[in-house]
Amino acid sequence: MKHKTxxxxxxxxxxxxxxAGIRAALDLNNYLHDNxxxxxxxxxxxxxxxxxxxxxxxxxxxxxxxxxxxxxxxxAISLAQIFYKTKVKVFKAYIxxxxxxxxxxxxxxxxxxxxxxxxxxxxxxxxxDIPGLDKHGYPLKNLDEAIMIRNRIxxxxxxxxxxxxxxxxxxxAGxxxxxxxxxxxxxxxxDHGKKLENFKIIxxxxxxxxxxxxxxxxxxxxxxxxTGMGVETRFSSLITEAAADHIIIxxxxxxxxDLLIWTGGVRSIRLPVDPxxxxxxxxxxxxxxxxxxxxxLKHSPNIFIAGDNLCFTDxxxxxxxxxxxxxxxxxxxxxxxxxxxxxxxxxLLPYSVGPTRFVIPVSGKYAILYTPNLLVVGFWGWLIRxxxxxxxxxxxxxxxxxxxxxxxxxxxxMKND
Ligand SMILES: Cc1cc2nc3c(=O)[nH]c(=O)nc-3n(C[C@H](O)[C@H](O)[C@H](O)COP(=O)(O)OP(=O)(O)OC[C@H]3O[C@@H](n4cnc5c(N)ncnc54)[C@H](O)[C@@H]3O)c2cc1C
Numbered sequence: 001m002k003h004k005t006x007x008x009x010x011x012x013x014x015x016x017x018x019x020a021g022i023r024a025a026l027d028l029n030n031y032l033h034d035n036x037x038x039x040x041x042x043x044x045x046x047x048x049x050x051x052x053x054x055x056x057x058x059x060x061x062x063x064x065x066x067x068x069x070x071x072x073x074x075x076a077i078s079l080a081q082i083f084y085k086t087k088v089k090v091f092k093a094y095i096x097x098x099x100x101x102x103x104x105x106x107x108x109x110x111x112x113x114x115x116x117x118x119x120x121x122x123x124x125x126x127x128x129d130i131p132g133l134d135k136h137g138y139p140l141k142n143l144d145e146a147i148m149i150r151n152r153i154x155x156x157x158x159x160x161x162x163x164x165x166x167x168x169x170x171x172x173a174g175x176x177x178x179x180x181x182x183x184x185x186x187x188x189x190x191d192h193g194k195k196l197e198n199f200k201i202i203x204x205x206x207x208x209x210x211x212x213x214x215x216x217x218x219x220x221x222x223x224x225x226x227t228g229m230g231v232e233t234r235f236s237s238l239i240t241e242a243a244a245d246h247i248i249i250x251x252x253x254x255x256x257x258d259l260l261i262w263t264g265g266v267r268s269i270r271l272p273v274d275p276x277x278x279x280x281x282x283x284x285x286x287x288x289x290x291x292x293x294x295x296x297l298k299h300s301p302n303i304f305i306a307g308d309n310l311c312f313t314d315x316x317x318x319x320x321x322x323x324x325x326x327x328x329x330x331x332x333x334x335x336x337x338x339x340x341x342x343x344x345x346x347x348l349l350p351y352s353v354g355p356t357r358f359v360i361p362v363s364g365k366y367a368i369l370y371t372p373n374l375l376v377v378g379f380w381g382w383l384i385r386x387x388x389x390x391x392x393x394x395x396x397x398x399x400x401x402x403x404x405x406x407x408x409x410x411x412x413x414m415k416n417d
Pocket of ligand 1: 015016017018019020021043044045046048049050052053054055056093094095096120121122123140141173269306307308309323324325326327328
């Protein structure tokens with residue numbers, strides 16, 4: 001049998017090695033591993049997946065106890081290890097432009113042609129055009145930012161006798177971070193002979209409760225736990241201006257701020273696309289691309305969108321999808337299935353939004369598992385959260401490697417508890 005040359009093979013190109021892109025690539029590998037007519041290429045500017053759910057812990061690891069190199073290992077899952085022994089080729093490059101109509105992706109080092117394309121390039125912090133926020137607010141969206149935040153915290157404790165840490169946003173990331181920040185400050189103050197009561201944490205939240213109104217009961221529990229640790233909260237407080245040493249809320253009140261950490265929202269990255277034949281891409285106000293129910297583009301059915309780049313409106317609730325890792329994984333799985341079905345000439349399957357299920361860790365070995373039918377609080381909630389981390393690692397890595405990541409993560413993250 002004559003083998004196809006590289007030029008003759010069809011290319012499935014996946015842009016972004018995050019939750020959605022990795023799932024799509026692994027599932028496509030399962031469907032096509034013995035089909036030599038197809039190549040699967042995953043492009044990312046990094047050689048690892050950033051495991052965002054661990055970022056708040058990474059940002060609050062103690063300097064004296066954990067060096068930067070080890071912080072990286074807690075939230076960076078090697079793409080080489082994920083795709084070891086698969087036919088997925090990982091290509092490390094910066095994606096400059098996606099020429100949809102020409103079927104090409106232009107990167108900083110090579111041009112890739114595609115027959116099928118998956119766009120899953122994630123999101124960035126949304127600063128809502130608030131004056132000064134992009135300059136003075138520290139976002140927590142990637143490993144470098146987590147390390148920058150941890151450096152800044154230590155610097156402040158060393159240099160100052162009192163300080164105020166403001167967290168913009170009382171959603172998941174903000175509340176999780178506040179709890180761990182309190183633990184870190186406890187340790188840093190002990191190490192540097194400072195008084196903990198002089199270092200304040202304030203959460204500034206635009207809404208009237210924590211977690212964007214997910215559940216009143218859970219929001220109350222989170223509030224009680226944080227208040228018990230001395231964390232202050234200002235609800236119905238919109239940051240309307242940020243400066244180097246203060247913020248303004250609701251256009252009038254000034255709050256001093258030695259460090260402003262911004263977890264108040266994300267938006268899809270603005271995709272560097274040339275529009276496909278058939279017209280502009282439709283996007284929502286967060287720059288997310290609106291697709292068909294099969295997660296592909298109406299006029300270019302071989303092009304799929306997944307993860308934080310996707311705007312999918314649930315026909316039952318009329319709500320658009322949450323920007324979460326859980327949803328992104330489900331998108332990736334369906335996109336892989338639908339590409340395989342396109343190849344086989346079978347009808348495509350529509351997307352359905354996943355179940356509501358969250359685990360919210362709030363400092364130390366305490367977390368709240370929330371589903372509409374089940375609530376688990378405290379140590380058991382924390383164990384479930386740890387189980388969820390391991391489950392994710394194992395879904396992309398062989399068991400032994402997944403266990404190694406998980407044990408290492410726990411060893412480092414428990415140092416502050
Ligand atoms: C602090 C924090 C905590 C979170 N905690 C949770 C949680 O507990 N549970 C949960 O379900 N969700 C959580 N999320 C949300 C979740 O991380 C995102 O929804 C998810 O990462 C989206 O997946 P994705 O595949 O769309 O994008 P990502 O996972 O962000 O992947 C996108 C990839 O695209 C690459 N990329 C982007 N632009 C380029 C370019 N120009 N060239 C090359 N590569 C590029 C990036 O390097 C990245 O690897 C959290 C998010 C944050 C920020």
